[in-house]
Amino acid sequence: METRVRAPKFDYIIRKGFRFFQVLNNYEHHSNGRLWVIWNKESLRITALSSGNQWIHIQVEDLGCVTFQASFVYGLNFVEGRYDLWTFLQHIRPHHPWVCLGDFNCVREVEERISDTVPNLQVIDDFNEAVYGAGLDDLLTHGCKYTWTNKQEDGDRKWMKLDRVLVNSAWQTSFTSSYADALAAGVSDHSPLVVWVTPDEPSRPKQFRLVNHLKLIKPKLKSMHQRDFSNISGRVKDAKLALQRCQLLLQQTPLNAELLSQEKNLS
Incomplete structure (x- = not known):
């Protein structure tokens, strides 16, 4: 998410760092390519279903469990811009298990923020209405309560839960033991999210990663x-x-x- 890589440099970076992987992006909807989805082509079969300037929606097969759908989200940072995202969420309603995760640029509750600015309750209501309308709810998440911070000091510091993992009832039924980890942000201002996908039968959890900021670090010593x-x-x-x-x-x-x-x- 928020790769800050312009389209002309995309192919070069993929060749250098991800040549053994498959990649989807949404450059056709936004010049900054705000979302990349990267996977091991030897392990997964991915079908692109839909994309927009704030989402990439896919179907995932061959995880050793049931087929599911996943939406990767990076909401725009202004209220009106997110209306298209809310509409998209409410029109999916798949029969398959569905996980929707990423940076929604909005909180669901006033308690999910620490800031000296007055919260816009209508914005929160709009987000919740979209979540309920899509038949989604928060997946059990461990780790950081606040997933974004402006990293300012003293009284200027702001904290918010902008990143989250949402799932539908079919997901909860198929993956009863699944959960998410919100990790420490490190040098980023967002917490990476890791979703652990565990089928009902005993098996080793498989990792399904979302990292809010992709940083390619390949030091040559x-x-x-x-x-x-x-x-x-x-x-x-x-x-x-x-x-x-x-x-x-x-x-x-x-x-x-x-x-x-x-x-x-x-x-």
Whole structure:
């Protein structure tokens, strides 16, 4: 989501980083290609069903379980722009299990935000009306309560649950043990979402990943001086874990000035 990659660079990046994968995008609906769906073509059969400037809707087969449909969403950041998204959601109503996940750019409840601005209750009602009309509800989610932050310090910090996983009743029936994890954001301002898809019979959970910001990091370490760059992979891992621990603590006390400063230093 929010790849910030213009269409002319898309093919180059796919060739360099994802040549063994299949990819869908929505460049035909938005010049920034706001959504990419990437999968292992050896493991999954994906059929594109619909796309727009705020969604890509697919059918997924060969997961070792029943066929299901998935909608990846990245809602526009202005109210009127999301009306098309709400209409899309209410017109899907598939008979298959359906998971709808991503950044909806809106909360469902006032309690899902910490901000000094007054919430627009009509905007919240519009979102909930679309969710109910589509026959969807939140999937059980562990981890971060607030999935987006503006990463400002002190009183300027804002927190919101903009990213979520919604499922229909057929999904709940087919995947009774499925759940989602909202992970620490790391260097992004959004939490990655991971949906664990588990059929009713005992088996190892299969990971179905959504990462709110795709960052291609492929460091090339060549001829680095041992004194300055020894154990660099270990230090990067330690720094990442320290940032994650800090961000998880911030979920408990979102306006803790000491933790906000620590997060800034670790980012």
